[in-house]
Amino acid sequence: MVDLHYTVKDFKSENEVRWCPGCGDYAIMNAVQRAMAGMGIPHEKFAVVSGIGCSSRFPYYMSTFGFHTIHGRATAVASGVKLANPDLNVWVITGDGDAMAIGGNHFIHLIRRNIDINLILFNNKIYGLTKGQYSPTSDRGIKTKTSPFGTIEDPFVPGQLVIGARGTFFARSIDSNLKLSQSVFEGAAKHKGTSVVEVLQNCVIFNDGIHAAITDPVQRANRQLILENGRPMLFGDKNDRGIVFDKGKLKVAIIGENGITVDDILVHDATEVDPTLHMALINMHLPDMPVAFGVIRSVAAPVYDIEMVAQNEQIKQTSKIKCVDDLLNSGNIWEVTGNTPSNGSGCSKS
Amino acid sequence: MKDARVIELEEVVIRFSGDSGDGMQLTGTLFSDASAVFGNDISTFPDYPSEIRAPIGTVGGVSGFQVQFGGKQINTPGDFAHVLVAMNPAAIQANAKFMNPGGTIIYDSDSFNEKNLAKANFTTKDPFTECNLNDYDKIAIPITSLTKESLKDFGLDNKSVLRSKNMFALGLICWMFNRPLTYIDEYINVKFGKSPVVAGSNIKVLHDGYNYGMLMQHMSPTYIVHPANIENGTYRNMNGNVATAWGFLAAAEKSGLELFLGSYPITPATEILQTLSERKDLGVKTFQAEDEIAGITSAIGAAFAGDLAITSTSGPGLALKSEAIGLAVMAELPLVIVNVQRGGPSTGLPTKTEQSDLLQALYGRNGESPVVVLAASTPSDCFWYAFMAAKIALERMVPVILLTDGFLGNGSEPWKIPKMADLPSITPRIAKNAGSYKPYERDTATLARDWAIPGMAGFEHLIGGLEKNKMGSVSHDPDNHQFNCEIREQKVQRVVDMVPNLEVCGDNVGDILVVGWGGTYGHLISAVRELRLESKKVSLAHISYIKPLPKNTAEVFGNFTKIIVCELNLGQFASYLRDKMPQFTYHQLNKLKGLPFTVNEIKESVYKLLEE
Numbered sequence: 001m002v003d004l005h006y007t008v009k010d011f012k013s014e015n016e017v018r019w020c021p022g023c024g025d026y027a028i029m030n031a032v033q034r035a036m037a038g039m040g041i042p043h044e045k046f047a048v049v050s051g052i053g054c055s056s057r058f059p060y061y062m063s064t065f066g067f068h069t070i071h072g073r074a075t076a077v078a079s080g081v082k083l084a085n086p087d088l089n090v091w092v093i094t095g096d097g098d099a100m101a102i103g104g105n106h107f108i109h110l111i112r113r114n115i116d117i118n119l120i121l122f123n124n125k126i127y128g129l130t131k132g133q134y135s136p137t138s139d140r141g142i143k144t145k146t147s148p149f150g151t152i153e154d155p156f157v158p159g160q161l162v163i164g165a166r167g168t169f170f171a172r173s174i175d176s177n178l179k180l181s182q183s184v185f186e187g188a189a190k191h192k193g194t195s196v197v198e199v200l201q202n203c204v205i206f207n208d209g210i211h212a213a214i215t216d217p218v219q220r221a222n223r224q225l226i227l228e229n230g231r232p233m234l235f236g237d238k239n240d241r242g243i244v245f246d247k248g249k250l251k252v253a254i255i256g257e258n259g260i261t262v263d264d265i266l267v268h269d270a271t272e273v274d275p276t277l278h279m280a281l282i283n284m285h286l287p288d289m290p291v292a293f294g295v296i297r298s299v300a301a302p303v304y305d306i307e308m309v310a311q312n313e314q315i316k317q318t319s320k321i322k323c324v325d326d327l328l329n330s331g332n333i334w335e336v337t338g339n340t341p342s343n344g345s346g347c348s349k350s
Numbered sequence: 351m352k353d354a355r356v357i358e359l360e361e362v363v364i365r366f367s368g369d370s371g372d373g374m375q376l377t378g379t380l381f382s383d384a385s386a387v388f389g390n391d392i393s394t395f396p397d398y399p400s401e402i403r404a405p406i407g408t409v410g411g412v413s414g415f416q417v418q419f420g421g422k423q424i425n426t427p428g429d430f431a432h433v434l435v436a437m438n439p440a441a442i443q444a445n446a447k448f449m450n451p452g453g454t455i456i457y458d459s460d461s462f463n464e465k466n467l468a469k470a471n472f473t474t475k476d477p478f479t480e481c482n483l484n485d486y487d488k489i490a491i492p493i494t495s496l497t498k499e500s501l502k503d504f505g506l507d508n509k510s511v512l513r514s515k516n517m518f519a520l521g522l523i524c525w526m527f528n529r530p531l532t533y534i535d536e537y538i539n540v541k542f543g544k545s546p547v548v549a550g551s552n553i554k555v556l557h558d559g560y561n562y563g564m565l566m567q568h569m570s571p572t573y574i575v576h577p578a579n580i581e582n583g584t585y586r587n588m589n590g591n592v593a594t595a596w597g598f599l600a601a602a603e604k605s606g607l608e609l610f611l612g613s614y615p616i617t618p619a620t621e622i623l624q625t626l627s628e629r630k631d632l633g634v635k636t637f638q639a640e641d642e643i644a645g646i647t648s649a650i651g652a653a654f655a656g657d658l659a660i661t662s663t664s665g666p667g668l669a670l671k672s673e674a675i676g677l678a679v680m681a682e683l684p685l686v687i688v689n690v691q692r693g694g695p696s697t698g699l700p701t702k703t704e705q706s707d708l709l710q711a712l713y714g715r716n717g718e719s720p721v722v723v724l725a726a727s728t729p730s731d732c733f734w735y736a737f738m739a740a741k742i743a744l745e746r747m748v749p750v751i752l753l754t755d756g757f758l759g760n761g762s763e764p765w766k767i768p769k770m771a772d773l774p775s776i777t778p779r780i781a782k783n784a785g786s787y788k789p790y791e792r793d794t795a796t797l798a799r800d801w802a803i804p805g806m807a808g809f810e811h812l813i814g815g816l817e818k819n820k821m822g823s824v825s826h827d828p829d830n831h832q833f834n835c836e837i838r839e840q841k842v843q844r845v846v847d848m849v850p851n852l853e854v855c856g857d858n859v860g861d862i863l864v865v866g867w868g869g870t871y872g873h874l875i876s877a878v879r880e881l882r883l884e885s886k887k888v889s890l891a892h893i894s895y896i897k898p899l900p901k902n903t904a905e906v907f908g909n910f911t912k913i914i915v916c917e918l919n920l921g922q923f924a925s926y927l928r929d930k931m932p933q934f935t936y937h938q939l940n941k942l943k944g945l946p947f948t949v950n951e952i953k954e955s956v957y958k959l960l961e962e
Contacts, residue, residue, distance in 0.1 A: 013812070015823060044807040049651070059812050060824065065804035067654050068814025069647065070677050076612075076644035080651025080659070081804065083635050084610055088655065088804050106647075109640040312630045319631030324603045327596065327632065328767045332533075333586045334387045339579050 006037040011046075013063045024175030024201035025055055028122065031173075031181035032091075033062070039189055041089050048091045049078040051098035054129045055122035055201070058093040072103025075110040078117050086305045089189065092119040097127050100136040100156050111165035113304040114193040120185070121158055121198045126207035144206075158198045159282030159296065163275045169195035170282070171295040175202055176215050180226065180293060187295045193303045214291050223286060227294035232265040235290055242266070243281075250280045252289060270298040358574045361420025363428030364523065367445050368437025369406055370399055370413040373516035377435075378415025379762075381523060384533045386587050386764045389577025390419040393729075393872060394589075394762045395427035395946070400617065400701040407469035412444040421576035425728075425872035427761065429948035433526075435519050437461060437493070439477050440470035446481035454487040456522065458515070460494035491562070493518050500558040504551045514555045521559025527573050531560060581766060588765035590729035590758035590869075591621035594662075594688055597736025599632055602658045604737075605744055605776035610635045610657040612648035614667065617700040618756040619690035622662040642670035646687065650674060653683040654813065656803035658740055662688040665707045666697065668751075669714065675749055676715045679838060681813045682790070682799050684743035684778070687721075688736070691755040691868075693944045702944025703757035705868055706919040711751045712897060712926065718835045720842040722746075723897040725753040727871035730765035732758060735894060737773065738848075744778040746845055747798045753896075755918075757946050758869040784808030789822040797841035843898050852900040856882055856889030862956055863910035865936075867893045867923050870947055874916060877952035888956055896926070904931050914939055914959055916952060 011033040019025045036046060046064035050056035052071035059066030065088075069077045074092045082090045092110075099107045099121050110117065126144065127133040133146040137158065141150040162170045169191040171184040181199060188195035200211045214223050221237040233243035234255075242265030244253040253260045272278070278297040285291060321327050366378040375396055382394045397414040404411030418428035430450035436442050436457040449455070455478075462477070472480055478488060497515040504511075524531055535553055542549035563572075602609035611634065613623040627636040635657070639645040646661040653659035663671060668689045678685045691707045693699025711723050722742055726735040732754050739752040781787050781800035789811045790799050802809035812822050817834060819825040854863070855875055866874040871892050878890040891906055893899065907913055915924040916939040924936045939955040941947055 042807065044805055044810060047655070047804040059814070062812075063810055065810050066812035066814075067651070067681075068812065068816065069650070070673055070815050073643060073647040073674065076639065076647040077651035077654070079637070079644075080610065080612060080648035080653075080657075081655040082651075083637060083648070084608070084652035084655035084657040084659070085803070085805055105640055106644050109644070308635060312633055312635070315630035316633065321629075321631045323770070324596070324600050324632065325770045327599065327629070328586075328770075329584065331586065332383060332387070332537075333584055333767065335584055336389065336580055336582050339582050 004040050004042060006043060008033045008037055010043060011036050011063055013061050015060045017061050018057065019054060020205050022204040023054070024124065024203070025058070025122065027175045027178050028120070028181060028199050028201060029058060029061060031178050032120070032185055035182045035185035035189065039089070039186065045087060045089050046091065047081050047088045048093060049074045049081060050093040051103060052129070053095040053098045055093055055095040056098060072098055072101070073106060074098065075103060075106040075119065079110060079113070079115050082115050082117055082305055083308060086116075086309060090117045092117055093122070094119060095122045096125060096135045096137040096158070100158065100161070104136075108161060108165040111162055111167045111194045111196065114168055114301055115304040116192055116194070116306070118185070118188040118195045119197065121196060122201045123158060123198050124201045124203040124207055125155070125210050126203050128203045128206050132206035157282065158196070160279065162196045163279050163282065163297070167196060167297065168193040168299050168301045169295070170278070170297045171195070171197045172200070172293050173197060174200040174211060174215060174293065177293070184295055187298065191298055192306070193301055213286055223290050225284070225290040225292050227268045227270070227281070227292055227296060229268055229270045229295065229298075232262055232267050234262070234265060250284060250289065270295050271300075273299050356572055356574060358576070359420075360422055360575070361418055361424060361428070362433065362527065362573060362575055363416060363418045363431045363450065364433045364435065365414055365416045365431035365445060365448060366435045366519070367412060367414040367441035368516070369440070370404065370411050371406065372413070372437045373513065374413045374415050374437070377516045377520045378417055380534050380537060381520060381529070382417045382419070382762065383537070383587050384524065384529045385417070385419040386585065387533045388529055390421065390575060391424040391578035391580055392417055392419040392587070392763060393424045393427045395757060396760045398701055400699070405469070407438055407440055407466050409440045409444050409470055412440050414441075414445060416448075419575060421578050423578065423580070424763070425876045426946070426949065429950055433523070435523060437515070437519065438470070439467045439472055442477045442481055442483070443470045443472065446483055449483065449486065452485060452487070454489065455483065456489045456491060456519070458493035459490035460492045491522070496558065496562060497555055500555050501551050504547065504554070506547070506551060510551070514552055517552050517555040518559035518562075521556040522563045525560045525563030525572065527575060531556060580764070583766040585764045585766055587762050588730040588733070589760060589762035590726065590732040590754050591619070591690065591760070592625050593730050593732035593765070594726070594736045594752070594754060594759075595622045595625035597733040598626070598658070598660050598686070598740055599629060599634065600733070600770060600773060601737045601740030601776055603632075603770065604773060605658060605740070605778050607656070607658040607744070607778060608633055608635065609660070610637065610649060610652035611660045611662065612637045612639050612645040612652065613662045614639050614642045614645045616642070616664045616667045618692055618759045619662045619664045619667070619688065621759065622688060622690070642667040643674060646671040646674040649685060650678050650681070650683060653678070653685050654681070654804070656801075656805075658744065659684070660686045660688065662690070664690050664692045665694045665710070668707060668710055672715045675721065676717060676719045677815045678749040679715070679719045679721060680815050680817075682747045682838075683749070684747055684801070685749040686736070686739045686743050686752055687749065688752045688754065690759045691753060699944040701756065703755045703869065703946060704919065704942065704944060705755060705870070705917050706922065706942070707753065708896070708919065708922040708926070711753055718839065720839045721897070722748055722750040722842055722845050723753065724750060725868035725894050725896055726758055727868060727892055727894055729758050729761045729763050733765075741774065741776045742845055742848055744776055745798070746796055746841065747779055747801060748841060748845070753868055755869040781806070781809055787811065788820050789813055790818060790820045792837070796844055797837055846898040846901055849895040849898060849900050851902045852891055852893065852906050854889040854891050854906060857887065858889070858906070859909040860887035860889050861911050862886075862888045862959055863907060863913045864888060864890045864952070864956065865893065865913055865915045865927070866890065866917065867896060870916060870918065873947040873949055873952060877949045877956070880949065881953060881956055886956070886960065899930060904933070907931065907934050912937060912959055914955065916947065916955070918942065918947070
């Protein structure tokens with residue numbers, strides 16, 4: 001038996017990490033490495049595929065197999081990696097520009113197919129590598145180098161796209177919560193099918209503090225709802241706030257007020273196939289509602305790579321064609337005998 | 351049959367033509383297959399509209415299928431038809447220009463009514479005069495009513511009855527050309543085995559068409575075309591797209607790798623995806639991607655992870671794949687990109703053939719981005735060049751672009767079935783020593799790197815699109831970049847040692863060397879053969895290895911007084927040759943009509959050059 005007890009160090013490469021000091025990416029990578037070390041999966045089975053952007057430099061800092069590809073296409077490259085070798089544990093590292101803009105099409109189709117790939121979406125709501133232009137997740141009105149008077153477009157909410165593409169796994173974390181990130185990465189790896197983890201990440205240079213309202217040390221307990229499957233949706237510094245369903249909407253209720261008890265608080269069920277409530281949780285935002293974190297959705301569904309292998313095996317069993325010679329000689333073939341051909345250009349009649 | 355005239359011919363061209371719903375492609379294919387089984391050499395060319403269903407009866411909706419078959423070697427579907435089968439007036443309007451002088455026109459007289467004549471833009475009731483076809487042998491046969499009569503006891507609805515009229519025409523033509531119906535009967539029985547009524551009705555109409563020809567005295571002569579004296583062996587009819595797909599299957603089996611195809615449907619390349627998706631029994635993984643880019647990038651992922659990876663497309667798709675091809679160049683992964691060329695630019699002429707993507711294949715990427723470029727020359731040798739493209743990619747760790755075209759992809763010819771044991775071996779460069787593995791360390795002779803596949807313990811490494819050093823780490827070092835650009839080009843150039851020497855068809859020395867590449871081979875060789883029979887000192891050099899060119903290319907060219915480069919574009923190969931071998935003067939024959947050359951126009955241009 002191979003020793004599969006790894007440490008974080010086993011997943012770090014020798015390359016010097018070149019993100020800006022204070023960048024949220026460091027913490028996310030740390031959480032990924034911790035998660036991978038504890039998965040009991042042989043080191044050589046990990047493949048990390050990225051696109052273009054600050055976060056996509058990630059594979060350089062990993063000691064696993066890695067592929068730094070082109071802008072927006074990591075999801076499609078990773079699909080090929082997984083289908084070529086379904087034994088691999090494939091991770092896609094992408095950002096809000098890479099996955100939501102240039103790679104939007106591949107993103108939704110990966111999810112629709114439900115290929116067993118784990119995707120980490122670093123969402124800092126800005127283009128960092130090109131030095132500060134708004135991204136598809138930037139809030140309306142944001143002033144950047146390409147929107148000096150403010151944007152006039154609404155952002156994507158990544159979780160909405162995941163649900164819209166019939167996603168089977170969606171989780172949210174934040175760079176500053178290493179423990180939570182590690183645990184949702186582990187959950188993503190265990191899930192069979194496409195797992196999308198959105199990590200709210202701070203860009204210290206071009207969008208510093210974009211998630212500060214959520215991470216504010218004093219207020220964060222009141223502003224973050226960390227979901228746990230089978231547990232009531234409670235949060236707050238006194239753990240006395242909870243989510244209730246009222247007149248078709250999610251609302252915050254306080255236990256002890258207006259006769260509310262823990263029994264009135266919604267219990268999280270990530271495995272519910274109907275995505276309605278998951279969508280409502282994804283949509284919650286400040287200031288009236290907390291932001292939902294943790295595994296929001298994790299449902300079982302047919303997995304493309306498993307289906308592909310099964311279908312091939314099934315056809316192999318029943319087909320008469322076992323090798324290329326069989327194929328070449330199948331169907332309408334005929335024998336030519338008794339000819340003594342002259343060389344090409346002649347027109348000899350038989 | 352004793353009263354009928356019987357004429358012996360060496361080769362005949364028949365064009366089946368009708369509305370795109372008339373089943374002309376099937377009719378033509380079945381006739382061609384029956385002829386091949388009979389022992390003729392054949393060459394076929396479907397000519398169909400890009401509209402799925404253009405308005406019925408209009409010229410835009412005419413679908414044609416041309417076949418040349420004969421008792422000697424046949425290299426083209428023929429320039430002009432000896433026999434035209436026209437199911438409606440639009441077919442006359444569309445095909446008059448493809449008729450051989452004095453040819454025979456068989457038409458469904460039932461459909462030649464005022465309404466259909468108007469739809470086909472005829473202004474009088476005499477379409478033949480309007481199209482200057484008065485000197486032709488015209489045989490009016492009420493095919494529609496005869497088909498109705500034939501099927502009156504089958505209890506079929508009118509639509510199903512009309513759908514069978516192509517079988518009547520097929521039966522008639524089989525009688526004219528003395529083809530037995532056995533093969534077609536068998537085909538129908540297999541194809542419609544599950545619905546005996548459909549099988550029975552089609553066979554009934556087919557035989558009634560045949561018998562009608564035999565019984566009616568007003569029919570034109572019947573023809574005898576003897577079997578061709580072709581090499582002994584087992585044959586099948588093969589079209590270019592299927593041959594391409596099967597070539598990759600052969601390469602996968604030879605290399606011991608699994609085959610992955612990432613592709614997006616596009617005319618006229620879709621059949622490659624369809625053909626491979628049928629082959630799950632051979633373990634093929636076909637991935638119908640969400641777009642052209644995902645088609646190639648999924649294939650690049652599969653190449654990284656150890657499969658024989660292919661992507662197939664046509665011109666516009668190749669444009670979309672450009673950036674990703676650059677990634678495969680930079681990462682140095684084995685990948686084959688098939689481009690079944692069609693008329694461009696933009697959407698262009700999707701169903702028509704052209705050779706205008708050559709420079710795109712050679713140069714259409716950012717940066718110095720060299721790839722190997724091959725071009726198949728006949729429908730069946732698409733098999734061989736697909737095989738070779740895969741072999742080069744796997745043994746040299748380099749992307750290879752394989753160019754075919756709509757004419758090759760859809761055209762077909764009899765093919766002597768090879769044995770897998772006779773094909774060359776393929777040895778992928780799988781890395782061996784984990785301890786010393788450096789992803790971009792190169793073989794000193796070929797400059798190819800070794801391939802370490804995710805899952806191989808101890809070979810963990812990173813590749814990517816950024817410039818890198820030997821270890822695969824990012825490097826912005828100026829000298830390193832220049833070195834790598836040069837070495838990637840060198841690596842492609844060194845593939846020349848896998849390229850056979852260029853052989854000319856004809857004498858090695860002469861007045862004119864006709865130079866061609868790709869799908870024009872059949873027409874060029876036919877023209878050169880005819881010219882040589884006229885004692886002209888003309889030879890053909892047909893080039894399938896475009897980058898790198900065969901080692902002896904300049905030597906071959908140097909033995910001729912004049913060189914004429916013939917291609918279906920405005921002179922792309924000629925420009926390439928001027929760049930590579932500026933010491934020669936290149937005359938050009940160029941055509942951009944969405945159609946293959948005719949043998950005659952090639953001969954004319956050679957005559958002209960001989961006189962100059």
